[in-house]
Amino acid sequence: MFLLKTLTILVAIVVIIGAVTLASKKAVHHDGLEIEDLNKRYRMMANAVKQAVMKKEAWKKEAKAEKIRAKGDDRSDTKPIAFVIDFKGDLKASAAASLREEVSTVLEVARPDDKVVVRLENYGGVVHEHGLAASQLSRVRER
Incomplete structure (x- = not known):
């Protein structure tokens, strides 16, 4: 009887530790591209x-x-590059800030003959935040 109670407590502790570890891994937010x-x-x-x-x-x-x-393919710097930016918008347009950083980074390294492709997935939402996202896209177009 004592062994069964001890085993039950140990299993419960392992499950709790596993749940906390899993939650902390999901909570880690990676900044960067x-x-x-x-x-x-x-x-x-x-x-x-x-x-x-x-x-x-x-x-x-x-x-x-x-x-x-x-082996014979020399990656010369004269070949144009296509940069692809994925934008997954939500109702609050919370990804507009990350879009700004991604566009700034790409524009920093892009040459005049390079292309920038933005894959846009958006469902509408807050107007002023979407205006900020649209201004980032206009920065790409101007360049």
């Missing part, structure tokens, strides 16, 4: 499809040719 090479991502997806549809020998030949092309 998430940078992802979309070319690499799409290349990997294309390779997965090619591997699925091609014969094994043809796939190996294609993969070897791709590897040789990748």
Whole structure:
């Protein structure tokens, strides 16, 4: 009987500690930008499809040719870059401040021939905050 009570208390303590740890991990807010090479991502997806549809020998030949092309590919600074900014708005337009920081960062490093793409997902809401977000988009357009 004593062993069962002790075991129950220990399990309860472990569950509480786990819940607190999980809540604290979710509460951690990462300030900063998430940078992802979309070319690499799409290349990997294309390779997965090619591997699925091609014969094994043809796939190996294609993969070897791709590897040789990748080695010879010099990433010169003259090639234009497309920057993609994701904006997920809410009713309070709370993401307008982060959009300002992202636009400022991109405009700081972008060259005149680079492109900026803003993927906008918004459901409406507070007018003055959306005006601030629109002003950030006009900064991109002016540049």
